[in-house]
Amino acid sequence: MKKSITAALATTALIAGGAAFGTLGAAPANADLVTHCVGTAGEVTVPGDLVVPADATCDLTGTTVTGDVRVRQGGNLIGEGVSIDGQVVGAADSYVDLLDSTVTGDLRMNNAYGAVVEGSAIDGRVTSRAGEEAPVGFLFAIEAELGENLTARAGEVYVENSVVAGTVNSRETVYTDIYDTFIDGRLVVGENAEGSMLCAVVVQGNSRITGNAGPVQVGSDGPAADCDGASYWGGNVQVDANTAGVVIDENIVNGTLRLADNTPTAQVGENNQVRGGINGPHEPIPAEEEQLQAFSAQAEADHADTIQNRIDERRAAAQQQVAEAGSANIG
Secondary structure: OOOOOOOOOOOOOOOOOOOEEOOOOOOOOOEEOEEEOOEEEOOOEEOOEEEEOOOOEEEEEOOEEOOOEEEOOOOEEEEEOOEEOOOEEEOOOOEEEEEOOEEOOOEEEEOOOEEEEEOOEEOOOEEEEOOOOOOOOEEEEEOOEEOOOEEEOOOEEEEEOOEEOOOEEEEOOOEEEEEOOEEOOOEEEEOOOOOEEEEOOEEOOOEEEEOOOOOEEEEOOOOOOOOOOOEEEOOOEEEEOOOOOEEEEOEEEOOOEEEEOOOOOOEEOOOEEEOOOEEOOOEEOOOHHHOOHHHHHHHOOOHHHHHHHHHHHHHHHHHHHHHHHOEOOOO
């Protein structure tokens, strides 16, 4: 599944509101037009905002929405080749699946089942958050162009072959795996329960990888994940307070690599070029048969496949819904 970076940086975000309308003696002149979508729609233009009702599915192909899209609790939005001139907001247990699509505003998922951004451009911010009792959601970005920051505070985070024009800040998630991706800002990965795999990445700003309870792999091929190519870090890289093992190899660091309070001690390979030097306790990477047991267990689990199974399950249920609903009769 691993691919090289082919996407260009996304353009500056444009934030568009819903279209206004008015009718004599009825709604005010500035009232927003809202369309409810249940079922399928094709190459039509939806003026104003679009709402997917609770526990319903809206399946769009080639559709243009001139306002915001809101997916209510338990609802599903499936879009291929769609253009959304506002933001997309997903409520609790909602599912958003965008293929070859564009969103000029933000993508905000709150206590959601998950979001897929594949071959799509989100010009605004991408956020994934959850409450204390929310189900474990996910953010799955493949060949995506993200025009601003990506912020995750919940669930599973998997990014591959993508471009992020801002900062990636992923904390208190299940895991954060990033492959073959360009990040124009900073990278912060912290307090992830199952750690983080950072392979063949380019990060322009300073980075911090801290407090992860699962194994951490920084660079390229390693004991927990396979990927091609070294990683480049434009600033300082701080790796500290991780508690399940750290392996760092095949990196070019323009600043300083700072290591502190990792238990066990961080393992640093010979194939690193660190302009500012390596500060802090570390040891060589041992022979393969002697590497940390935590990494051996992690290597058996492919996070991408795990998320794909969840995607397939939700898609199947959503497709059954739209088959029963038929045409949404919108636009």
